[in-house]
Amino acid sequence: xxxxxxxxxxxxxxxxxxxSVYSEMNFAGWRCVNCGDITDSLIVRHHxxxxxxxxxxxxRWWGFTLAxxxx
Numbered sequence: 301x302x303x304x305x306x307x308x309x310x311x312x313x314x315x316x317x318x319x320s321v322y323s324e325m326n327f328a329g330w331r332c333v334n335c336g337d338i339t340d341s342l343i344v345r346h347h348x349x350x351x352x353x354x355x356x357x358x359x360r361w362w363g364f365t366l367a368x369x370x371x
Contacts, residue, residue: 301330308334315340 301310310330329340
C-alpha cells in the first residue's frame with residue numbers, strides 16, 4: 301500500500317486509542333514508514349463519504365480590506 305501523503309511505504313500496525321469514547325479502543329490500521337501518517341477503515345470511510353458529498357458553495361469577500369496593524 302502507498303501513503304496518500306508522501307507516496308511512501310505503508311505497513312500494517314495495531315493501535316490503541318485511550319481517549320476513544322464511541323469506537324473501539326484497539327484497532328488495526330496502516331502506518332507510513334516515511335512520514336508516520338496513519339490510515340484505518342474509519343479514515344478511509346470518511347474520505348469516501350467526503351468525495352461523494354456535493355461541493356459547498358464558497359463565499360467570496362470581494363472588496364474586503366483589512367485595517368493596518370499597529371506595531
